[in-house]
Amino acid sequence: MVQPALLFSLVLAGLLGCGEQPQIQTYDAPLDPRPELLVQRDGQMARTAQAQAGVQPEQSVTWTLPEGWRQTMHPSGDRLATLMAGEGDGALEVAITRFAGTGGDLLANLNRWAGQIDHPTPVREADLPNMLSPIDGTPIEGIFIDMTGNQRMVTAWFSDGHTSWFIKAQDADAKVVPHLPQIRELVQTFRPQDPHAGHDHADGHDHNHDHPAHAPAPPETLETPEAPEAAAPPQSTESTSSPESQVSTPSPAEDGRP
């Protein structure tokens, strides 16, 4: 029995020493466009709403970037653009999105957003004067919504009756406040450009919006993980704990909508 054990040990030692190291690779891959079906579905939803309203295709819109702002994402799905205000630690992300229809019930939206920032709910009609103000001086009718919970959320909501646009920023209060004047400045420049422009984006590139506008249910073959209720900030960069040790108890789900 000693000889086999010795031979097996030698063979094992040899095999263990032959493990492949993972390689970093670079390659050219075909573009991964957003499935046409999803693009069409968005377009159909808009066109259906337009047909029901007896109107021409929705309007395109333009805006003027405030000084020091930049656009970091181009149209993809319902998101028209992602803007970045400022630089460094104080940078604030502002999203411009568009949906077919009027955008839904005002109070329902406000309550959903309130839940996202831990603002006291339910929001009632009596609370509206404290958080809403009309947007004047723009060709499209709009309201400005300002809510504060554990974060500050400011939203400009425009609607021409069959299409709605949202300009939205959500972040720590201290981060949003310095940019508020410029957000209002941006909102004032928001206006229709070409009333005959189509809905679908033709760029075909997948920019993968980080705005779960459709929030589709996960596929049947995948697990639906229960999303956690709240996240802790990342550990200190000095932490030396093993990745294996980063395990916590799962928590209840969030609804995943904007």
Next chain:
Amino acid sequence: MTQSFRRVIAPFASLRLTVVLLGLAMLLIFFGTLAQRTRGIWWVMDQYFTSWGVWVPLEIFLPAGRTVDGSFPFPGGAAIGLAVFINLIAAHSVRFRFKASGWRLVLGLLVFVVGAAVITWFQSWGVIGPLKASVGVAAMLLIGLVAYLPALVGTYLLFGNRAGIVLIHGSLILLIAGEAVTRTTALETQMPIYVGQTQRWTQDIRVAELAVIHPPDPTDPADDAQATERVTVFPEEVLKQGAVTRQPIAHASLPFEFRVEQYFINSALGPYQPGIAPPPDSRGIAMRMGLIARPRATGVGQAQMDLPGAWLTLHKQGEPLGRFAVTTYTMLLGDVYRTIRQDVVIDGQTWQIDMRFKRYYRPYGFHLEAFSHDLYPGTQVPKNFASDIRIIEPGDAAPRAVNIRMNHPLRYGGDTFFQSGYIPDPSGGADLGTVLQVVRNPGSTMPYIACALGGVGLLLHFCVSLWKYVGRGVRRGGAK
């Protein structure tokens, strides 16, 4: 075989060694099954059954939830399998010798080689698949017996009455070799395709990678069908190592380097805890949501797969570019099966980072024409799933149309495509697409061949023993 060689290999042919190894195998299965309660089937497969050795923690012997320090080493499945393999080969070398010599030896070897070729051809999917579809399983097995006859005759010519035992041992050797081939070469991935989409990649949902993508200029009027994007992928192992070493990870193709602050085997995204602001250097998703560690998926019930994630800090020549939360969980937030890319703008150029499942790009594309999902009338019980696919080959003017449905996979380009799932419409409308399981396993037919060989060997051994027994009875009867 020289006497000295036999002396060397004799210990490896020990029957006691065989018993010990089988005992170790049973214990390993027992330990692995206990460990699977908390660690997940794929982790246990890797750590226990396909490894060379494993440290078995003592806590697996305690009721769930109780912990105790300590562990002991134990040979892994690969080590035990290799040992059994060597044991079998050695036993054959020592105990089984050709009974034939001269022309019978040559003839026996020739017939056996021809028989082995016939078996390999018969068992290849190109033959057995259509045969099974056309004549059914029972007839296929009968035809199979005919296909095995030449090998049977060859073995009998070589080993005489012991041919059955030789075939049984051969089948065991083939079974172990087949598992080794499967382990080292098999690849199981999935291909999600939306209706109307042409899909050119499959993904392994057990392995993640961080992709850094340099997309083409969106204002470039190039034809999308021909356009490509430059992708640099960092394997999961590199990220895990990076989380431990804390060293910056860089690549010559990228204008920035990054550090893995934390790595999560399984993760989710969620809003920050009340009163806790996002890290001040957050960018992208991290400005609104943080990463939460989740327990490792066990592979059964609801917890079927891990969704790895990581906190990354990006730098350009030491200058911080922000902190990003990346996770495959994002595919549950946007379009199903599509993870979310996050922009990093450097010197006016946009780069995208994307934690996704490991992708395998194919030289062809599968275009989903239609997907049907039939139910038994009056119920929600699935009756059939079927995908009408058009295979797009570069330069092919007339793409081939195929139908993949339950129990009728497609074999193409060395892969087997099974109908395995679908992409539902969250709004309750028609399904959005199909999910195909894509399996490449060069060793897939070896277990079939091994089992058939073993069956034939058992049959032959039984017949030879019966013949001997009857012969002895006849002789005794004659003597009386």
